[in-house]
Each structure stands twice: as structure tokens, then as C-alpha cells.
Amino acid sequence: MLYDPLKSTGVTPDLPRPDSYWASTHTPASYAPPDSDIHTRFAVIGAGYTGLSAALELAESGEDVTVVDAHDIGFGCAGRNGGFVLKGTGRYSLSAIAEKWNTDIALRMRDEFNYAVDLLKSRVKQYAIDCDMQAGPYLKIAHNAKSAITLETAQKHNRSTFDSDETFVNADALRDHLNIQHAFGGVIQPGLALHPLKLVDGYASACHQRGVRIVTHTPITGISDTGGKFQLHTDSHKISAEKLIIASNAYTPKVLHPCVDKRQFPVQSSIIVTAPLTEAQRNATGLNRPMMMMDTRMMKYYYRVLPDGRLLFGGRGAVSASERGDAASRLRLEKAMQYSFPALHNISTEYFWNGWVSVALDNLPRIMTDKERKIGYAMGYCGSGVSFAALAGKRLAQKMLGTPVDTRLPVYHDHLPEYPFSGMRRIALRALYAWAKVAE
Ligand SMILES: Cc1cc2nc3c(=O)[nH]c(=O)nc-3n(C[C@H](O)[C@H](O)[C@H](O)COP(=O)(O)OP(=O)(O)OC[C@H]3O[C@@H](n4cnc5c(N)ncnc54)[C@H](O)[C@@H]3O)c2cc1C
Known part of the structure; x- marks a missing residue:
């Protein structure tokens, strides 16, 4: 049984857990469904990074909070992602933000992105979350000569304008770090990666310690607002709340509440994990220590060396959920990995799984509430949320509590735009994938 947000009615507790490397190396704590009706001041829908982080912030401020998930904690992206701790979100680089808005906004966004990583690290420390943090080089790799020039120009601009710690290396110098084929240069900076399922488990445990009620296996199938209170529709007990966060x-689901319906587009990302590399494979590829890589293709490949010496390799998945699409995605990833690292031509793929990434129409997530601060949401991270989604949850909680956040920043300023012709989104995505194949 496969979940497809545009075809299924919603996440249900009987869906299988992803057969991921993360799930095979960690079993998160389990939380029960409700055993009686719940009235809470804040209800949070979704026990991923956003929802748990919002709940933690609210609980740390002394609020009564209930987090409800349709499945287990971390059933969504939070338990399935690549574990790259990125300084950014959405699809805008700092230069692109400066171009669309201005340099001052880009500098403020940079500070916010840096703060997201600091927040992650400080919570990991404060709540003693063991999530296999790995520091190592993060390489952005040019897949053609034109991209190498673009990377080099951007690196100079990022250093002078944004004080970044990036270094450009040409194709020869890149091979000192990594024996990768069909690469034309790259940018290197310090990177960080972790075990995403352990992280979400740690956030849930921190919430639990702070008195947050976490209920799982309880899909919210509808929301009504009666008498100043939200009634969350479930198949079992009644849940009512004074304030509501959608995370x-x-x-x-396709239809949940007008503030989020048709305002994001679920796009699949797929991941393979190989067997541990042999010493010969490590020597031949240079994949012999913690390191993270992402290329410059329109449909990017991202890969990293895991603590036990396996290679995690990810990229775009199928347009809709199907076993045939999965088989094609797995093969595409294997071929792409072998194209870059021919020495891995006979390595076995031991894990394959997918997840749905939330894409905003204008490539920028939003963290917003209504005017009365009764309902809020945060989503649309476009595949970059390990650090930022948790900051988004914190900022959303602050907004709901009336604590000022910097609304000059576009992510906090206005609502997610609605997709026009939302029924056509997949046709457009198919066309984009076909075009990207030709363009690359
Ligand atoms: C394959 C993949 C690789 C990625 N790699 C990276 C990476 O390396 N670095 C990075 O920064 N980002 C990455 N991302 C993106 C990142 O994982 C997400 O941005 C982030 O996890 C979003 O967290 P979230 O809490 O907002 O959402 P989610 O973790 O998706 O949580 C949403 C939760 O809501 C629950 N839910 C949904 N509907 C209902 C309902 N009706 N009732 C109750 N509960 C409901 C779901 O069960 C789920 O648990 C990746 C994503 C994918 C899919």
C-alpha cells in the first residue's frame, strides 16, 4: 500500500512504515492513540520537525499542547530524509533572495538560516539527543562546465557579500577530495549531517519531558470552527482546541483547511543506501570519511557517506506513487551513482525508500497565522527542512503567542500562494522532468 497525497484520502495508521536505513537502525519511542476525549489549548497536527518544534516552544512557554499524528512520530519527511543539515530552505540561494528582494533581506535570511542550525545544535545538547551528528566537508559539485563558472562566480559573491565560508575548487583540485567522474569543479564548505529519525524521536522525547501530550495513529479528517473552538474530526475520540497549528x-490530505488546501505541491524524492563500501571501493572513490555532496543539476542528486561506510544517494522520485515508478526511480539512482563513481558498478543497494517533499508555488515556505492568531501553519520547504522546519515551528509558536518575529522576511510576511489549475500540477511536473532530462 503506497501513500499518494493527491490520490489517497490522507495518511492512515495502517500504511506500512518506510523500509528505510533509518528505520532499520533506530526504533523510535511509540506514543498511543487517545483513550478519551481531549480538550487542549493548542492542538498541533503533525509530529514531524515543524509540529514537535512548535509544541516544544509552546510547552517551554507554559502552554497546554497536544500533538496529533495520523501515524507514528516521524512518519512523514522527518523520518525519511537524507539528514543533511542545510543552511537554507526553499529554492532560493542568498544571491537569488538579494535579487528578488534586496541585500538587507538576504543578510537577514542568512542570519535566520544560521540560527536554524544553531537552534538544532542547542536543542540536541539541551535535551541530550543522540542523533549521530557527523561533521565533514559539504561539496556542491558542478555537473557541467557552465555550472562550474556559475558556482565560482557565486562563491566569490557569497564570500564578499554574505561572508560565507565557501571555497571554489576546479575539477583537478576537486579530485584531491573525491574521485568523482563527470564533475567540473565545485564549492566546498563545512557541513553537518545526522540520523533524521533519531532527531525526530529526540524532539518527541523533549516534548514529552515538557508535558506535551502526543497522540498517534489518529488521522484528522476535517476541522470545524464552532463557538470559538476548533473541533478536529477523528474516527475515535473528540479533540477540541482553542488554537490550532497545521504542520x-x-x-x-487534499482537503483539510482552506489556509493550506491547494497551497503546496507534494513531490516525491527517493533514496538508495548501498552496502558498506569495501576498502577497495573507498580507495577508488575517495568516499572514505564523513562527507556530503549535492550537484548542480536542475533535478539534483544528493549523497553522503554514512557512519558505517555506506553511501546514501538521493534524487527525484516518480511523479505519482506506484511500484513501477519506484522501480524506475531506484534504477535511475543506481545509474546516476555509477556514472559518478564507476568503481561502485557492482555494489548492492540494500535500502530504497521515498518521501513526499512540500513545494510552494513560488519556491518559498511560509510560516503564517490568521489575523487573530487562532490558526497557523508552516510548510513548503521544497526539500530543505532538517534545520529550517524546526525553526519554522518555533517561529510559528512565537507568532501564535504574539511574540514579534521579523515580518520583513518573506517567509513570515504573507501566505502561501494558491496553485492555479491545481489539478494540472502533475502534468506540469512530468513536462518539467522531461525537459530537465534534455537540458542536462
Ligand atoms: C527523501 C527526502 C529527503 C530529504 N532530505 C533532506 C535533507 O537531507 N536535508 C533537509 O534539510 N531536508 C530534507 N528533506 C526535507 C525535510 O525532510 C522536510 O522539509 C522536513 O522533514 C519537514 O518536516 P515537517 O515536520 O514539516 O513535515 P513531516 O515530517 O512530513 O511531518 C508531517 C506529519 O504530518 C502527519 N499528518 C499528515 N496529515 C495528517 C492528518 N490529517 N492528521 C494527523 N497527522 C497528519 C504525517 O503523518 C507526518 O508525520 C528531505 C525530504 C525527503 C522526502
Whole structure:
């Protein structure tokens, strides 16, 4: 049984857990469904990074909070992602933000992105979350000569304008770091990666310690607002709340609430994990220590060396959920990995799984509430949320509590735009994938 947000009615508790490397190396704590009706001041829909982080912030401020998930904690992207801790979100680089808005906004966004990583690290420390943090080089790799020039120009601009710690290396110098084929240069900076399922488990445990009620296996099938209170529709007990946070991201059902309906587009990303590399394979590829890589293709490949010496390799998945699409995605990833690292031509793929990424129409997530601060949401991270989604949850909680956040920043300023012709989104995505194949 496969979940497809645009075809299924919503996440249900009987869906299988992803057969991921993360799930095979960690079993998160389990939380029960409700055993009686719940009235809470804040209800949060979704137990991923956004929802749990919002709940933690609210609980740390002394609020009564209930987090509800349709499945287990981390059933969505939070338990399935690549574990890259990125300084950014959405699809805008800092230069692109400066171009669309201005340099001052880009500098403020940079500070916010840096703060997201600091927040992650400080919570990991404060709540003693063991999530296999790995520091190592993060390489952005040019897949053609034109991209190498673009990377080099951007690196100079990022250093002078944004004080970044990036270094450009040409194709020869890149091979000192990595024996990768069909690469034309790259940018290197310090990187960080982790075990995403352990992280979400740690956030849930921190919430639990702070008195947050976490209920799982309880899909919210509808929301009504009666007498100043939200009634969350479930198949079992009644849940009512004075305030509501929607943190269901790409896993949001097609129809949940007008503030999120048709305002994001779920797009699949797929991951393979190989057997541990042999010493010969490590020597031949240079994949012999913690390192993270992402290329410059329109449909990017991202890969990293895991603590036990396996290679995680990810990229775009199928347009809709199907076993045939999965088989094609797995093969595409294997071929792409072998194209870059021919020495891995006979390595076995031991894990394959997918997840749904939430894409905003204008490539920028939003963290917003209504005017009365009764309902809020955060989503649309476009595949970059390990650090930012947790900051988004914190900022959303602050907004709901009336604590000022910097609304000059576009992510906090206005609502997610609605997709026009939302029924056509997949036709457009198919066309984009076909075009990207030709363009690359
Ligand atoms: C394959 C893949 C690789 C990625 N790699 C990276 C990476 O390396 N680095 C990075 O920064 N980002 C990455 N991302 C993106 C990142 O994982 C997400 O941005 C982030 O996890 C979003 O967290 P979230 O809490 O908002 O949403 P989610 O973790 O998706 O949580 C949403 C939750 O809502 C629940 N839910 C949905 N509907 C309902 C309902 N009706 N009732 C109750 N509960 C409901 C779901 O069960 C789910 O648990 C990746 C994503 C994918 C899919």
C-alpha cells in the first residue's frame, strides 16, 4: 500500500512504515492513540520537525499542547530524509533572495538560516539527543562546465557579500577530495549531517519531558470552527482546541483547511543506501570519511557517506506513487551513482525508500497565522527542512503567542500562494522532468 497525497484520502495508521536505513537502525519511542476525549489549548497536527518544534516552544512557554499524528512520530519527511543539515530552505540561494528582494533581506535570511542550525545544535545538547551528528566537508559539485563558472562566480559573491565560508575548487583540485567522474569543479564548505529519525524521536522525547501530550495513529479528517473552538474530526475520540497549528507538510490530505488546501505541491524524492563500501571501493572513490555532496543539476542528486561506510544517494522520485515508478526511480539512482563513481558498478543497494517533499508555488515556505492568531501553519520547504522546519515551528509558536518575529522576511510576511489549475500540477511536473532530462 503506497501513500499518494493527491490520490489517497490522507495518511492512515495502517500504511506500512518506510523500509528505510533509518528505520532499520533506530526504533523510535511509540506514543498511543487517545483513550478519551481531549480538550487542549493548542492542538498541533503533525509530529514531524515543524509540529514537535512548535509544541516544544509552546510547552517551554507554559502552554497546554497536544500533538496529533495520523501515524507514528516521524512518519512523514522527518523520518525519511537524507539528514543533511542545510543552511537554507526553499529554492532560493542568498544571491537569488538579494535579487528578488534586496541585500538587507538576504543578510537577514542568512542570519535566520544560521540560527536554524544553531537552534538544532542547542536543542540536541539541551535535551541530550543522540542523533549521530557527523561533521565533514559539504561539496556542491558542478555537473557541467557552465555550472562550474556559475558556482565560482557565486562563491566569490557569497564570500564578499554574505561572508560565507565557501571555497571554489576546479575539477583537478576537486579530485584531491573525491574521485568523482563527470564533475567540473565545485564549492566546498563545512557541513553537518545526522540520523533524521533519531532527531525526530529526540524532539518527541523533549516534548514529552515538557508535558506535551502526543497522540498517534489518529488521522484528522476535517476541522470545524464552532463557538470559538476548533473541533478536529477523528474516527475515535473528540479533540477540541482553542488554537490550532497545521504542520502536516507534504503529507497534508487534499482537503483539510482552506489556509493550506491547494497551497503546496507534494513531490516525491527517493533514496538508495548501498552496502558498506569495501576498502577497495573507498580507495577508488575517495568516499572514505564523513562527507556530503549535492550537484548542480536542475533535478539534483544528493549523497553522503554514512557512519558505517555506506553511501546514501538521493534524487527525484516518480511523479505519482506506484511500484513501477519506484522501480524506475531506484534504477535511475543506481545509474546516476555509477556514472559518478564507476568503481561502485557492482555494489548492492540494500535500502530504497521515498518521501513526499512540500513545494510552494513560488519556491518559498511560509510560516503564517490568521489575523487573530487562532490558526497557523508552516510548510513548503521544497526539500530543505532538517534545520529550517524546526525553526519554522518555533517561529510559528512565537507568532501564535504574539511574540514579534521579523515580518520583513518573506517567509513570515504573507501566505502561501494558491496553485492555479491545481489539478494540472502533475502534468506540469512530468513536462518539467522531461525537459530537465534534455537540458542536462
Ligand atoms: C527523501 C527526502 C529527503 C530529504 N532530505 C533532506 C535533507 O537531507 N536535508 C533537509 O534539510 N531536508 C530534507 N528533506 C526535507 C525535510 O525532510 C522536510 O522539509 C522536513 O522533514 C519537514 O518536516 P515537517 O515536520 O514539516 O513535515 P513531516 O515530517 O512530513 O511531518 C508531517 C506529519 O504530518 C502527519 N499528518 C499528515 N496529515 C495528517 C492528518 N490529517 N492528521 C494527523 N497527522 C497528519 C504525517 O503523518 C507526518 O508525520 C528531505 C525530504 C525527503 C522526502
